[in-house]
Amino acid sequence: MNINLTLIGQSITFLFFVWFCWKFVWPPLLGVMNEREKKIADGLADAEHAQKDLELAKRKAAEQLKEAKDQASEIIDGANKRANQIIDEAKQTAHAEGDRLKAAAKAEIDQEVNRAKEQLRSRVADLSVLGAEKILAVNIDAKAHDDLIEQLAAEL
Amino acid sequence: MAGEALTATGYIQHHLQNMTYGKLPAGYTRADGSVLSESTWTMAHSSQEAADMGFWALHVDTLGWSIGLGLIFCFLFARAAKKASVDKPTGFQSFVELVTEFIDKLVKETFPHRNTMVAPMALTIFVWVFLMNLMDLVPVDWLPMAAAKVSGNDHLFFKVVPTTDPNATLGMALAVFALMIFFSIREKGALGFLKELTLHPFHTGKLFFDILLIPVNFLLEAVSLIAKPISLGLRLFGNLYAGEMIFILIAIVFGVGVLGFIGAGLLHMGWAIFHVLVIVLQAFVFMVLSTVYMAMAHHRDDEHEHDQ
Numbered sequence: 156m157n158i159n160l161t162l163i164g165q166s167i168t169f170l171f172f173v174w175f176c177w178k179f180v181w182p183p184l185l186g187v188m189n190e191r192e193k194k195i196a197d198g199l200a201d202a203e204h205a206q207k208d209l210e211l212a213k214r215k216a217a218e219q220l221k222e223a224k225d226q227a228s229e230i231i232d233g234a235n236k237r238a239n240q241i242i243d244e245a246k247q248t249a250h251a252e253g254d255r256l257k258a259a260a261k262a263e264i265d266q267e268v269n270r271a272k273e274q275l276r277s278r279v280a281d282l283s284v285l286g287a288e289k290i291l292a293v294n295i296d297a298k299a300h301d302d303l304i305e306q307l308a309a310e311l
Numbered sequence: 312m313a314g315e316a317l318t319a320t321g322y323i324q325h326h327l328q329n330m331t332y333g334k335l336p337a338g339y340t341r342a343d344g345s346v347l348s349e350s351t352w353t354m355a356h357s358s359q360e361a362a363d364m365g366f367w368a369l370h371v372d373t374l375g376w377s378i379g380l381g382l383i384f385c386f387l388f389a390r391a392a393k394k395a396s397v398d399k400p401t402g403f404q405s406f407v408e409l410v411t412e413f414i415d416k417l418v419k420e421t422f423p424h425r426n427t428m429v430a431p432m433a434l435t436i437f438v439w440v441f442l443m444n445l446m447d448l449v450p451v452d453w454l455p456m457a458a459a460k461v462s463g464n465d466h467l468f469f470k471v472v473p474t475t476d477p478n479a480t481l482g483m484a485l486a487v488f489a490l491m492i493f494f495s496i497r498e499k500g501a502l503g504f505l506k507e508l509t510l511h512p513f514h515t516g517k518l519f520f521d522i523l524l525i526p527v528n529f530l531l532e533a534v535s536l537i538a539k540p541i542s543l544g545l546r547l548f549g550n551l552y553a554g555e556m557i558f559i560l561i562a563i564v565f566g567v568g569v570l571g572f573i574g575a576g577l578l579h580m581g582w583a584i585f586h587v588l589v590i591v592l593q594a595f596v597f598m599v600l601s602t603v604y605m606a607m608a609h610h611r612d613d614e615h616e617h618d619q
Contacts, residue, residue, distance in 0.1 A: 157331075157362055157364075157365075157368070158366070158478060158481070159365070159368040159369065159478065160368060161373055161374060161479065165373070165377060165479045166489070167486075168378055168381060168482075172381045172435050172439060175385050175435075176431040177427070177428050177432070179392065180385070180431065181411075181427075184388075184392040184395060184411050185411070187392075187395040187408075188408055188411070188412065190397045191398075194397060194398075
């Protein structure tokens with residue numbers, strides 16, 4: 156319990172440790188702590204910013220979606236209209252084609268009928284000549300009575 | 312302690328004696344009866360020898376433990392500070408930061424001036440004094456007995472709690488006092504500091520009366536100034552010394568039969584638990600008062616009531 160040189164020794168030790176702490180412990184520690192504090196604050200600010208951005212993006216996306224829907228329905232309407240148009244056109248073409256075919260068939264039929272009539276006529280002329288020969292029991296000079304036969308055939 | 316035929320008084324005295332290294336004069340009769348032919352630097356072998364060494368002696372154990380513990384503090388904290396990472400703090404770094412932030416907040420509250428040294432000083436005081444106080448929780452005989460075994464000297468004086476040595480506590484208080492004076496003069500100038508010592512607390516505003524009041528003021532201010540380091544050092548010393556004393560007294564009871572052993576065990580545990588509070592509290596008080604004294608040294612106001 157004697158007061159001696161230890162007193163001074165302890166004072167010097169104390170000042171040394173304080174100096175050491177002042178120079179080598181405190182600044183880096185506080186630096187790290189402040190940096191972290193700043194980082195956290197920045198992070199929170201960033202998060203808030205990001206949330207705002209997200210909200211904005213959501214709104215934009217909804218807008219775009221709506222626009223796209225509108226566009227799509229417009230396109231569908233157009234397509235429907237066009238489809239109806241095509242069908243109508245096809246119907247018309249089919250009608251026209253049908254009419255044309257019908258007309259052609261009719262013309263061919265008329266032609267056939269005419270040809271048959273012609274054949275029939277010549278055949279009747281021959282038969283008439285034959286019949287007349289039989290009736291007259293003479294040979295009729297076909298050449299001599301050609302006009303008559305022709306006349307008869309024309310009447311048939 | 313029970314190994315030898317020791318009296319309780321001898322046991323206590325042995326525990327309260329520091330390991331002292333100092334100079335004994337020529338012709339001095341040593342504890343073992345031999346007479347020194349010339350003055351010698353040596354270890355004291357008895358309390359009487361330690362006392363006779365006078366001022367020029369060192370308490371090897373006090374300085375050793377306090378420097379050792381201080382180095383532990385510096386090493387651990389400097390390493391934590393150097394390795395400190397912003398993103399991934401380790402467990403120990405978190406602990407260090409916790410302490411540092413606690414001190415930083417406290418210093419910001421009590422010390423409103425600009426001085427980057429005060430907060431690190433407070434941190435050093437808090438942790439270092441705490442570590443020194445902590446040695447008080449090591450059972451009183453363990454380290455001295457281990458030291459005696461290692462050195463081969465059964466009568467080796469070995470005190471492990473530096474803060475139970477008034478030299479240590481007053482030494483630290485003295486350093487705080489020196490810093491106080493230094494900052495007072497730096498902040499207010501030598502003249503300002505002198506004015507503070509001589510024109511307070513009584514101040515009339517009339518030159519004649521003020522000159523008459525200088526001795527009275529100086530006496531009061533000097534006493535209040537000097538009382539600060541002394542009370543600072545003695546408060547820490549007194550608390551820890553008393554705590555240590557009670558641990559020693561309880562340790563004596565260990566030797567008194569089975570009942571004494573159990574009783575002493577319980578007492579020791581109880582006192583140690585209570586003492587945990589004391590050692591933290593005293594470290595804290597020492598730190599806060601040092602900070603407050605620094606704040607006073609920086610205070611420039613000329614108003615009376617501020618110099619309580």
